Amino acid sequence: MQSLQDPVTKLKGVGAKRAADLATLGIDTVADLLTYYPTRYNDLTPADIQAAKDKQKVTLVGKVVSEPLLTRFGYRRNRLSFRLQVGNNVVMVTFFNQPYLEKKLVIDKTVTVMGKWDARRQQVTANRLLDAAPQESNDFGAVYSVNKHVKQALLRSLIRQAYEEYRGVIPTLLPQTLRQRYRLLNRRTMIKELHFPTDAAQAKAARRTATYEEFFLFQLRLQAIRQAQRQQDGLQILYHNDEVKEFISHIGFELTNAQKRVVNEICADLRRPYQMNRLLQGDVGSGKTIVAAIAIYATITAGYQAALMAPTEILAAQHAEKLAKTFAGTHVHIGLLTGSLSAKQHRQLRDAIKRGDINLVIGTHALIQDDVEYANLGLAITDEQHRFGVNQRQRLREKGDNPDILAMTATPIPRTLAITAYGEMDVSIIDELPAGRKPIQTKWFKVDQQNEALHFLRDQLAAGAQAYVVSPLIEESEALDVQNATDLYQQLATYLAPDYQVGLLHGRMTGEEKDQVMHDFQDGKTQVLVSTTVIEVGVDNPNATVMIIYNADRFGLAQLHQLRGRVGRGDRQSYCLLLADPKTDDGKARMKTMVATNDGFKVAQRDLELRGSGDVLGRKQSGLPDFKVGDPVGDLKILQIARNDAEQLLKAPHWDTIDDNQPLVLYLQRHQLETHFD
Ligand code: ADP
Numbered sequence: 001m002q003s004l005q006d007p008v009t010k011l012k013g014v015g016a017k018r019a020a021d022l023a024t025l026g027i028d029t030v031a032d033l034l035t036y037y038p039t040r041y042n043d044l045t046p047a048d049i050q051a052a053k054d055k056q057k058v059t060l061v062g063k064v065v066s067e068p069l070l071t072r073f074g075y076r077r078n079r080l081s082f083r084l085q086v087g088n089n090v091v092m093v094t095f096f097n098q099p100y101l102e103k104k105l106v107i108d109k110t111v112t113v114m115g116k117w118d119a120r121r122q123q124v125t126a127n128r129l130l131d132a133a134p135q136e137s138n139d140f141g142a143v144y145s146v147n148k149h150v151k152q153a154l155l156r157s158l159i160r161q162a163y164e165e166y167r168g169v170i171p172t173l174l175p176q177t178l179r180q181r182y183r184l185l186n187r188r189t190m191i192k193e194l195h196f197p198t199d200a201a202q203a204k205a206a207r208r209t210a211t212y213e214e215f216f217l218f219q220l221r222l223q224a225i226r227q228a229q230r231q232q233d234g235l236q237i238l239y240h241n242d243e244v245k246e247f248i249s250h251i252g253f254e255l256t257n258a259q260k261r262v263v264n265e266i267c268a269d270l271r272r273p274y275q276m277n278r279l280l281q282g283d284v285g286s287g288k289t290i291v292a293a294i295a296i297y298a299t300i301t302a303g304y305q306a307a308l309m310a311p312t313e314i315l316a317a318q319h320a321e322k323l324a325k326t327f328a329g330t331h332v333h334i335g336l337l338t339g340s341l342s343a344k345q346h347r348q349l350r351d352a353i354k355r356g357d358i359n360l361v362i363g364t365h366a367l368i369q370d371d372v373e374y375a376n377l378g379l380a381i382t383d384e385q386h387r388f389g390v391n392q393r394q395r396l397r398e399k400g401d402n403p404d405i406l407a408m409t410a411t412p413i414p415r416t417l418a419i420t421a422y423g424e425m426d427v428s429i430i431d432e433l434p435a436g437r438k439p440i441q442t443k444w445f446k447v448d449q450q451n452e453a454l455h456f457l458r459d460q461l462a463a464g465a466q467a468y469v470v471s472p473l474i475e476e477s478e479a480l481d482v483q484n485a486t487d488l489y490q491q492l493a494t495y496l497a498p499d500y501q502v503g504l505l506h507g508r509m510t511g512e513e514k515d516q517v518m519h520d521f522q523d524g525k526t527q528v529l530v531s532t533t534v535i536e537v538g539v540d541n542p543n544a545t546v547m548i549i550y551n552a553d554r555f556g557l558a559q560l561h562q563l564r565g566r567v568g569r570g571d572r573q574s575y576c577l578l579l580a581d582p583k584t585d586d587g588k589a590r591m592k593t594m595v596a597t598n599d600g601f602k603v604a605q606r607d608l609e610l611r612g613s614g615d616v617l618g619r620k621q622s623g624l625p626d627f628k629v630g631d632p633v634g635d636l637k638i639l640q641i642a643r644n645d646a647e648q649l650l651k652a653p654h655w656d657t658i659d660d661n662q663p664l665v666l667y668l669q670r671h672q673l674e675t676h677f678d
């Protein structure tokens, strides 16, 4: 039996080598291939060359009216030119380095070329040729995102083959009521029209269908989780109110009103007999840690354990240390569980957790590994939630006996999106910074103004400040990141010697080395900390008031805002210096946004506007899943509608016994805990 889950090797012409190449694009099965949608379409509507502007991208359909002339120059470089009659005009067409096209250019034949128009010379520098008029070739010009292992043409022909052979087994997922309500295409037509659209209108309908389907299925999964939780009994954490109040009175500062409000929301949830599942959102520096500490303390007064999960070892270690101070003299006993413990230490700690001797476990995702058993876990908290996916959220939830869940995030995605990306959670928001904070001043320097930035740094150090310096990010290679950080460290150490000490932090260091470096910086033994983005999340040293970011244009806005959030944590004036020569308009817009605002929600809004769904810079920072077709910003309306529909569907009594819903029942069984967006 044919199945969409068949491996791609079932297709003609796909052996082990090709399969491996396709796997680099995440394509393993026929289903993967069929849902590998084009990122865009070439507009094959023929251009009117009279009206075409200089340098405009044009598609021209015409007749070949001269023998193609192939000129070779140098090693492997060549030019292929011919005349094309378009209507009453004759234009010159040139291809570079595509000599094999020569044989397709037969005199009098109709061809389509795509390229850039040179109005002055009346010629086209072309990059693509169809040896027919577009409608005859039935190729609307789908363009896929490919890499060096897989070529456009190969992908296109494999997708066509897969479609032809498997079209009969493409299941319909959405119930008829929904398809009719929104006039959606059926799934087979949708897939066909996405890859080989009949015309622009059909392509649009297919995209609309796919967007709705994708959002709906995502929401269905989240809502199903939410519903299962609602039906599930949770723990009733009967904390001791007086002890909690007493603890709060010893914190050393007054909680902001926003902190008080969210503490109340969380505590009310703790007492309720069902499982809390709450997202705590608050901009960097808004004071989420102390809110977590209060919830932890309350849980422990009721005799339960608490767990706090952080995305990096550095942050976990910092939390352990700070909370040890916060909880000094109480009956909170902290254990730090990370990947860098020895096997023996790890075992001892696990035993203590199992016995309940440790009642606050802090760590990285080592916390949710199977071998960690809790005596009576009552509350599980994730810090910097956006770094974890739906699966990890779910895993933590399943630890112990349905503990209450608090997920904290600084990623200030707009509320409408938050409830959508975290559709299975309730949301609490800290929308206020502690009193007395001065807005961070952000300045943008061109790279050739580096010396100015460094003088500024020196002046600030002289005034007693500490500083972070973030080295350029090279996405492809951690080794290069480390090299960059090391180089920058050496330069700065030399430049600042002998007056100031510089530290270096990167991901390749051992846990112990990292601890040492962080301590030296926290204790003021080093004044400057050069680092890769490992310091990005959570690190808290209120005496650090200067942040310098090299090649700032390489970072997404959300990430820049997180990095900037490392300063401005005390009552002294803080500064963020961005060093960048952005090459793109988007890059410039990001720098300007950073200079213009400190407000995480504004930064996030701008970020989403700028990125749309196209740009992947900083994507994993947003906390949003990677949708294939839908754009959670541009298509927000559809997202909201889909969310409602999913909720309604699940609310209907016995929805899972209705025939028309069976494909969805199956879908949920298969996808409950397995996603492509983790
Ligand atoms: P984030 O929300 O980014 O995790 P933190 O919890 O690290 O922020 O808090 C940032 C800093 O602000 C910490 O040094 C913390 O002690 C301090 N802080 C938190 N709440 C208050 C408050 N209400 N008043 C004064 N300082 C506070």
Ligand code: MG
Pocket (backbone or CB within 6 Å): 288, 289, 383, 538
């Ligand atoms: Mg934090």
